[in-house]
Amino acid sequence: MTLDWIQPADRLRSLPPYVFARLDELKARAREQGLDLIDLGMGNPDGPTPSPVIEAAMVAIQDSQNHGYPPFEGTASFREAITRWYHRRYGVSLDPDGEALPLLGSKEGIVHLALAYINPGDTVLVPTPAYPAHFRGPAIAGGNIIDLPLNAENDWLIDLAAIPDIVAERAKVLFFNYPSNPTAATAPREFFEDIVAFARRHEILLVHDLCYAELAFDGYQPTSLLEIPGAKDIGVEFHTLSKTYNMAGWRVGFVVGNRSIIQGLRTLKTNLDYGIFSALQKAAEAALNMPDSYLDGVQTRYRTRRDFLIEGLAELGWTIPKTLATMYLWVPCPPGIGSTDFALSVLEQTGVVLTPGNAFGRGGEGYVRVSLIAECDRLGEAMARLKQANIRYA
Numbered sequence: 001m002t003l004d005w006i007q008p009a010d011r012l013r014s015l016p017p018y019v020f021a022r023l024d025e026l027k028a029r030a031r032e033q034g035l036d037l038i039d040l041g042m043g044n045p046d047g048p049t050p051s052p053v054i055e056a057a058m059v060a061i062q063d064s065q066n067h068g069y070p071p072f073e074g075t076a077s078f079r080e081a082i083t084r085w086y087h088r089r090y091g092v093s094l095d096p097d098g099e100a101l102p103l104l105g106s107k108e109g110i111v112h113l114a115l116a117y118i119n120p121g122d123t124v125l126v127p128t129p130a131y132p133a134h135f136r137g138p139a140i141a142g143g144n145i146i147d148l149p150l151n152a153e154n155d156w157l158i159d160l161a162a163i164p165d166i167v168a169e170r171a172k173v174l175f176f177n178y179p180s181n182p183t184a185a186t187a188p189r190e191f192f193e194d195i196v197a198f199a200r201r202h203e204i205l206l207v208h209d210l211c212y213a214e215l216a217f218d219g220y221q222p223t224s225l226l227e228i229p230g231a232k233d234i235g236v237e238f239h240t241l242s243k244t245y246n247m248a249g250w251r252v253g254f255v256v257g258n259r260s261i262i263q264g265l266r267t268l269k270t271n272l273d274y275g276i277f278s279a280l281q282k283a284a285e286a287a288l289n290m291p292d293s294y295l296d297g298v299q300t301r302y303r304t305r306r307d308f309l310i311e312g313l314a315e316l317g318w319t320i321p322k323t324l325a326t327m328y329l330w331v332p333c334p335p336g337i338g339s340t341d342f343a344l345s346v347l348e349q350t351g352v353v354l355t356p357g358n359a360f361g362r363g364g365e366g367y368v369r370v371s372l373i374a375e376c377d378r379l380g381e382a383m384a385r386l387k388q389a390n391i392r393y394a
């Protein structure tokens, strides 16, 4: 029985339809039929959490000091581990008391930041395509979202000059993400300098999502927003342990940057949650303390898969430029077919799951995202099935 006399709140009903729903249905049906699915649709790393992290968790879980409510702002030792890691990786010094806040995964923090800072009707600038939380968060908050269209011609970079002054003057928050999910685009340091100058000029809160900085290849080192002088006055940056450390299920991320913005997010969160289980904060500390040689191994794994898949796709007619970071390839649909239809048809014909680009907003139409979350033998099997089904870029 549907409860037609109890309607969900407007904020829930106003959310755009969930593109993954039909895909999930088809996936379930294919599994029931015993089809061997190759799921390259998720952003879920396929490897296990590194053993030093698991070992630290097992020790910490036995310590009864970790069994109570954790401190709202996270444990001091995890916050110190965050700021030490940040300094090691980016050369930026941060105060562990107030400039770093642990989160129940960065998605939680991104959406709550939107709730903490966006009033109904506030103008919010969000690129399209984008990671869904970057537009769903502002949508839940009732913000007036202005799309910043990205495309191949501008290398999937935000064109700041194309934002009309009147829009920039009204805007309160801008979300962005390089290296990017879903496009795998990276932004040069000059872009970060420009966007900081733009945000300072127009008094806009800059929210940067740097989830993929450690998954970079070929000597490329992504830029942190906070490396740019003056960025801390107007910006915050989100990080996650989900991707780099194969910890997606543990729910650990953090935000760094402007003290007063982080304080606002913390105030909201003290009314919502108690933060991360203290034993998991110990484990997360162990992750951040692992030597850079661990990161080298992760990077090699994804780079090998990237090269393998780019070559496989080339045999099927696709020219995909070498990505410098992330665990994704952003692949154009063959001419004349839309994202959803292409992803569904690939799934039905081959059992290979791809994410339709329009799941990332209007700007993702015409593309699918392929995740590098299987070993090369499985990726090879996926390519063989596409070839067999005569799915090509032509």
Ligand SMILES: *Cc1c(COP(=O)(O)O)cnc(C)c1O
Pocket (backbone or CB within 6 Å): 043, 104, 105, 106, 107, 108, 131, 177, 181, 209, 211, 239, 240, 241, 242, 243, 248, 251, 252, 253
């Ligand atoms: C995976 C991902 C996240 C979410 O990470 P969690 O910390 O697991 O919530 C955030 N932003 C981007 C761009 C992502 O791809």
